[in-house]
Amino acid sequence: MKILIEGAYYPISTLQNIFDDPKFYTQNNLEGKIISVGYYHSFEKNELIYMLPKVFMIDDDNSVFGKTKNELLDLDYIKNIKHDLHYNWIRQSSLYFYNSLLEYRKRITDSQIVNKTERFELNTNLGDQEYSYLDLLLSFVNFYKKNKNHILYKHMEYNSNQAKKPKWEKTIRKSLPIFTSNNSPVYVSIRNKKKNINKEEELLTYFFSILKNFNKDHNLNLRIDKSYKIIKGDSFKRLQTNGLSKLRKIKYRYFNDTLKRMYALCEIYFSQTDKSSSKRKREDFISVNNYNLVFEDMIDKLFSDDLNNTQVNDVSLKDLKKNDDGKIIDHIYDYQSLIDTSNIFYIGDSKYYKSNSEAGKLSKYKQFTYAKNIIQFNIDLLNKDKKKAYKKGINYRDKLTEGYNITPNFFIYGYIENKENFDDHLITLKSKLPVKSFHYKERLFDRDTLFVHSYKINFLYVLKAYTNFNSLKTQDFRSEVKSDFRNNFIEFFNNPKNCEFEFYKCKLKTYESIITDNFKILNGKCYITNKEELILAKYTGKTIEEPIKKTILDQFKLINLK
Structure with missing residues (x-):
């Protein structure tokens, strides 16, 4: 096994020796840069x-x-790589990584960024699958681990039935028994005078010879019972070339489901190694040149996959991700607003960089544009029918104050710190202070005042979750993380030194006159919640606009968001 890293440079002679085709790298003089992931x-x-x-x-x-x-x-x-704990991450991550490519290919069936060679297809009781070499290797290993006791039992049973006039003294002297749970010895090989040819064992011989070859080539460290006959060396190489014809001669003998699945695996293997077969491939691969799209889908499956088909008022969130200006939002979900119990859209953008890199100005500008597009979408719905928002409980603009609800935004980066940790998401803020964009710094409830928090998430957790998590575990993740994202924004806004705003709630039940009489001063600074409470966000920094009068503030009391 060899591991290369996307974006790394290697001697061009090394890459030419590894790959039969240069599509996985670009050449620059005597070096080549890996441009694919796969x-x-x-x-x-x-x-x-x-x-x-x-x-x-x-x-x-x-x-x-x-x-x-x-x-x-x-x-x-590397000696003993199978047992060296320093390389355990390679074994785990490589398997999860490969499965992630298969999952992406399955989820994005119409995508053109996943390149794959023609694969041998066979309808079996294992399911309709396209088998790569690694698929086949893993299928052999998994089949053996799940069925080894059953196969061994059948093997022992057959040997026992074939024993004619057993010579127990020689059997005990020459063979080692297997002991059952009550310490009773069971002899796999029984010595007798008459040697019977076990035709039923041919399939087992082929299967375990292939498994033994996988075991040797890839340091799988499988323990295969010595009672099975194994074909090795040059004899196995000859079997690879003519095994398919030999196998098909014995196909009629097997009716047991386990043996039929074993036969199907062997048939696929010999179909790939038979040099006379027109279907034999020189190579197989799955490669992605734009892995950021795969990372985006992995994050989206964690955060909002179940919402993609949620449809309200003839509009789904999947449609909502595609903006009219051609931009496509990575992640979007509705969750509790920052100022009341209504819901608001949270808009995210996944960032695929090296672990210690950050988004540049262009990415931050694009994120603000995404948020403005979502605000405009909801305002367009409101303008078409004032009673028909995207969804009941989602409100972006207050009619009386003409203020806009706060739209939370976030970046999320993949990173790796502990190569052994596949089970904890480790989501943390990259910076306590979000990136801010505004036209009027004193107006929080303005459609152009936007904030973006930056998070990092354990990439190995994302990799495992993409193929291994069930819906319940994914939902637990969403509930926890969405609550944390909201709480982090709340904590930021409840700290005037950081956000430069203080929040007040009107003491009066009737407050229309306060707004209409002071509309210019309060424009963009007030919002009425779904509980009909008037909230004022007062800027604490140096203002350039007319300050809020004390007579107005006397009608409000200082509060914290919650």
Whole structure:
């Protein structure tokens, strides 16, 4: 197995020796830069290659968790890699990573960014699947682990039935038994005078010979019972070329479901190694040149996947993500407003960079544009029919004050700090203070006053969650994180030193005259909640507009958001 990192440079001779096609890298003099993320396997060289995302590159010296590019490029020479805890992250992340590519291909069936070679297809009771070499390897290993006791039992049962006039003294002397739970010995191989050819064992021989070869080539450390006959060396190489014809001669013998699935796996394997087969491939791969789209989908599945088909008033959130100006929002969901119990849209943008990088000015500007587009969408609905908002309980503009509800925004970055942690999301704020955009700094309830918080999330958690989480676990994540995102905004706005605003609630039940008589002073600074409470946001910094008069403030009391 070899590991390369997206965006890293390697000697061009090394890359030419690994890949049969230069589509995975660009050449610059004597070096090549990896431009793809994905999985690759060459049947001629029999090598598994992973091109991991650049988020794994977290160190300034171009190393990954203390391992240099060259060390990751030559993993086959590391002794006992199967048991070395320093390399456990490779085994885990490579499998989750590969599964994430398959999941993305399944979810985005019409996407053109996932390139894949023609794959051998076979309808079996394992399901309709397109098998890559790694698919096949994993299927063999998983099948063996799930069925090894059943297969061994059938093997022992057959051997027992074939025993004619057993010689127990020789059997006990020459064979090692397997002990049951009550310490009773069971002999797998029984010595007798008559040697019977076990035709039923041919399939087991083929299966375990293939498994043994996988075990040797990829350091799987599987323990295969020695009672099975194994074909090795040159004999196995010959079997790879003619195994398909041999296998099909014995197909009629198997009716047991387990053996039929075993037969199907062997048939796929020999179909790929049979040199005379026109379907034989020289390589298989899945590669993505725009991995940011995969990362975006992984985050979206965590945050808002179940909302994509939620439709209200003939509009779904999936449609809402596609703005009229051509921009596409990464993530959007509705959740409790910051100032009352109504709901508001939270708008997110996933950022795919190296672990220690941050978004530039362009990304921040685009995020503010996304928010303005969503505000305008809801205002357009309100203008068409004042009783028909996107959804009951979502309100963006107050008719009396003409103030706009606060729209929360966030960036979310993937990062890796602990290479062993796949189970904790570790979402934290990158900065306590959000990025701010405004036309009038004194007006909080203005449509152009926007804030964006920046978060980072454990990339390994996202990788695992994308393919392993059930709906219940995903929902638990959403409930926790959405509450945290809101609370972080609340904490920011409840600190006047940070946000430069203080919040007041009107003491009077009838407050229309306060607004109409002082509309110019209060424009963009007031908002009426869904509980009919008038909220005032007073700017605490140096103002350029006319300050709010004391006679007005006397009608309000200082509050905290909650």
